[in-house]
Amino acid sequence: SQTIHQWPATLVQPVGSPLSLECTVEGTSNPNLYWYRQAAGRGLQLLFYSVGIGQISSEVPQNLSASRPQDRQFILSSKKLLLSDSGFYLCAWSHPPGHISYNEQFFGPGTRLTVL
């Protein structure tokens, strides 16, 4: 069966510090991968998605970046965090096109980031 891991679960960082959040998926190959941010009590904002190694699509211009160094690894980074980067970050995966349920997304447990 497939599982998705995110770490850390919580993170408190000062303004201007770097960020690296990691997401890994097990039990599937060539998944689509996604990073979302959710502000308190709000909906999901898609930040980045990837359909393959090294292929990153950015949905919102900002000081965040994403990388996919391996098939089942997705990393969210920032060189200098802003106060507005605080939020709940969710990683998700879906099967690639052609799979019977390729549209369904599976979410990780999330990382709560507080920038002070």
Place this chain on the structure above:
Amino acid sequence: SQQGEEDPQALSIQEGENATMNCSYKTSINNLQWYRQNSGRGLVHLILIRSNEREKHSGRLRVTLDTSKKSSSLLITASRAADTASYFCATAGSGNTPLVFGKGTRLSVIA
């Protein structure tokens, strides 16, 4: 921009009652999905309805889709306190494009 818009934003009901949440969207879709999120957790997929389907059931969940009105509803029957969560609709277009999520409905079921 977000395509799905859930209504109401918040809903509070007594245990045993039915809960109905609505979702409206703007452009044509391939399918529409409903997800549930417990506080501070990731989202969990509940049900998917394709654009050529009008109604679908899964346990106590009933989803309808009206493509002419670009709207969907999620009905939870005989609600339980454990159903307390936020519920999101998400629309899928054609091709390998990401889902577009709405802002969600916060459901509180009071025991």
